[in-house]
Amino acid sequence: MRRDNKLTTIGFDADDTLWQNEQFFRLTEKRFAAMLADHGEEEHISARLLEAERRNLAVYGFGIKGFTLSMIETAVEVTQGRVPASVISEILDAGREMLSHPIEALPHARETVEKLAGAFRLVLITKGDLFDQERKLTGSGLGDLFDAVEIVSDKSAATYSRLFSRHGDGPAKSMMVGNSLKSDVVPAIEAGGWGVHVPHELTWVLEHVEAPAAEPRFRQISDLGQLPGLVESIVSAG
Known part of the structure; x- marks a missing residue:
């Protein structure tokens, strides 16, 4: 994996992507x-x-x-x-x-983030209460693996455009990974980036939208363990 390829930055959602929520x-x-x-x-x-x-x-x-x-x-x-x-x-x-509930990491979360750390800029992009999200990140033990952490009030195409420009080389060279099509995938693609859907068995009804199946930068994987291989294939194709 090389950072001089077109994909340089990977954003991760937190709740129900890296840990249970x-x-x-x-x-x-x-x-x-x-x-x-x-x-x-x-x-x-x-x-x-x-x-x-x-x-x-x-x-x-x-x-x-x-x-x-x-x-x-x-x-x-x-x-x-x-x-x-x-x-x-x-x-x-x-x-x-x-x-105060203990953090329960999802399968393959740590190993996947560790594999990608260093080869790409990793940015945790999550929405929710500031104190609670900071608590969960600390409890997860994953915080040191991210180059940046952004806790936002909402996620939109403008959000991803701004954050991937701030922490990377712009949305076109960035990927967002998460369990919510509405918050993590669709707006990241609208911003010009890649959107990778990692379905969770429980997703809040207000986060439901149709998958953007026709979008060339849309991908879906069954679990985070498949992400390094997917990233490798995208980098190699680039």
Whole structure:
């Protein structure tokens, strides 16, 4: 692998690409629905929570803190303002537990990042709460392998154009790797880079879009263990 080829910079998403994340949201959502079982079926409570999350993204952004506030808002709504203080306390406890959960690396995460480090500029590009993302990166033990870390409020083509120009040789010589087609793959391709989709069994519904299958710079792999080989093939073809 040589850095003088056309691909010089690789960006990695964090949550559900390098380590587990969504599963903790799903478990907490089930716990939340159980707290409010007297006010509706699990599907109804979850649907109301999703509505609140959708409304609140522009205000709270992505992450556990916004999720916790959306749970509180939903509890107030479905109980018509009569939610007990004990339930609010339990919701806050659930949020704190999520914020302190041990980091669970996904298969091949470390070995793949280690193989690519040094041969390419590696940039971690993740969205969410600053403190929580920093905590997870530290807990993962992967932080020293990245040349740069960017925690952003959202991911768009403009985001990738800016970051790959700042930390690399521009989006045309860059690749973004992640589990979200909406946040990691499509906007990276729109910016002019490569977009590599690594599907995760759990992906938040608000991150679902159609795969850009017709795009020549779109690739999909089943796990991170396949990434070095894919990168080698792209570099060799260049």
